Amino acid sequence: MNVPLDPKTLVAEMSPVSTSEHIAAMKKALLKNIQRSAYVYRVDCGGCNGCEIEIFSSITPVFDAERFGIKVVASPRHADILLFTGAVTRAMRMPGLRAYEAAPDPKIVVSYGACGCTGGIFHDLYCVWGGTDNIVPVDVYIPGCPPTPAATIHGFAVALGLLEQKLKAETHVEAAGETAALPHPDIPYALRVRLEREARRMAGYRQGRDIAEEFMALLEGRAHTPGSFTLLECMMEAIAEERDPRRAEIIGHLAEVVQQAIRGEAPRGETP
Amino acid sequence: MLKLLKEIFRTGEATVKYPFAPMPVCKDFRGKPEHKAEDCIACAACTVACPANAIGMETDTAAGSRTWSIDYGRCVFCGRCEESCPTSAIRLSDDFELAVGSKADLTRKAVFTLADCACCGKPFAPAKEVDYVARLLSQSARSAEEADRLRLTASTCPACKRAQDVHHIADMGIARQMTQELETTP
Known part of the structure; x- marks a missing residue:
């Protein structure tokens, strides 16, 4: 196979397949007048099989893509839609192109998963082409790692022109005088860090941050309301209100951290 | 059935x-x-x-x-x-x-x-980040002077900070030498 080679980088310059205007018009007509099922052929171009599992779970009875006539077929010669998964490894370029050429025109090419869209986590590997659109023209991109069955059905609906795409390219430009708000300015910075660190240690970054936020909102709320509550009392109240014993445990621990900070003790494992 | x-x-x-x-x-x-x-x-x-x-x-x-x-x-x-x-x-x-x-x-x-560096005037960090750090530092400062000093430190670029440190250390060296000489000379 003679391919033009760039002598500087030793990378073969292979232009992606282009489609003619005639085929584009045919494709538009197909999308407009499609009155029958859309058959899907799945081309695995070096994926990890996560995407395949999600494709098969989207044709199970729970998601049932077949109620829209979407059916997975065994040969590209039967296909209306080609579903490319994987980051397109070097070895899979020719088989991918053969599947593309074998499918009758007009065909819709869907790039599935993060690897199919842009190469995903493998985008800068030496042995991949980094995305389906580097070898064949792509009509619809379904990102996700892997896309959930619901995202798959949404992607097919976009490919068949039944639903509009939701994402639009946006650019935010910083406005004059735009500032990021300081979180909880009433709580000392060192205490805030200690609380957040402790909550994250006990519950992970997501739930930990949520619990720490709730706890600090509670602290600030109590500081602003008049009344003769001691800190311990309001903490005990918050713990008693909590239904989940795990969250109650964490809130109790955070209350202990606050008590320690008030007494001027250093956190565990640190010397003052 | x-x-x-x-x-x-x-x-x-x-x-x-x-x-x-x-x-x-x-x-x-x-x-x-x-x-x-x-x-x-x-x-x-x-x-x-x-x-x-x-x-x-x-x-x-x-x-x-x-x-x-x-x-x-x-x-x-x-x-x-x-x-x-x-x-x-x-x-x-x-x-x-x-x-x-x-x-x-x-x-x-x-x-x-x-944001431009307060010392050399070259852009070095996002204005929002400098502003955020300055406010965070001055929040935990003990006095108004310390807050001003911390704000100035936050809005100085690393190269200027390094240069100022070098000057500062050199000044300290001279001062130390002079005090030593004053102490040793009868």
Whole structure:
């Protein structure tokens, strides 16, 4: 196979397949007048099989893509839609192109998963082409790692022109005088860090941050309301209100951290 | 036969109504990372954390701007950006409907301005980050003078800080030498 080679980088310059205007018009007509099922052929171009599992779970009875006539077929010669998964490894370029050429025109090419869209986590590997659109023209991109069955059905609906795409390219430009708000300015910075660190240690970054936020909102709320509550009392109240014993445990621990900070003790494992 | 029909009616319909009805997702579902550019200080922590290099930053010192960008096509929805964000500006939402027709629609950008160094006047860090750090430092300062000093330190570029340190250390060396000589001379 003679391919033009760039002598500087030793990378073969292979232009992606282009489609003619005639085929584009045919494709538009197909999308407009499609009155029958859309058959899907799945081309695995070096994926990890996560995407395949999600494709098969989207044709199970729970998601049932077949109620829209979407059916997975065994040969590209039967296909209306080609579903490319994987980051397109070097070895899979020719088989991918053969599947593309074998499918009758007009065909819709869907790039599935993060690897199919842009190469995903493998985008800068030496042995991949980094995305389906580097070898064949792509009509619809379904990102996700892997896309959930619901995202798959949404992607097919976009490919068949039944639903509009939701994402639009946006650019935010910083406005004059735009500032990021300081979180909880009433709580000392060192205490805030200690609380957040402790909550994250006990519950992970997501739930930990949520619990720490709730706890600090509670602290600030109590500081602003008049009344003769001691800190311990309001903490005990918050713990008693909590239904989940795990969250109650964490809130109790955070209350202990606050008590320690008030007494001027250093956190565990640190010397003052 | 009757038994089978009975069983079918008892089971009901297993298929979800999506896309004709909204699809409920579980709590803490990892969907599209939602970036609130108003809260972002362009510190680039997410850029470093992102394993797939979906999030990137480009600094243009000539234009005095830093551009943050995310490519949803490359994102693997791991949540490391959310974990590393100091201001909770990025958070994984429960939006999973990301399919697009053109690849350009998969990117989001945010342009931030760069602050000039208080000493040499060259742009060195995003203005929002400098402002945020200065306010955070002055919040924990003991006195108004210390707060002013910390604010000045935050808005000085690393090169100027280093140069000032060198001058300071040199001054200290001279002072030490002079005191030593004064002490030793009778």
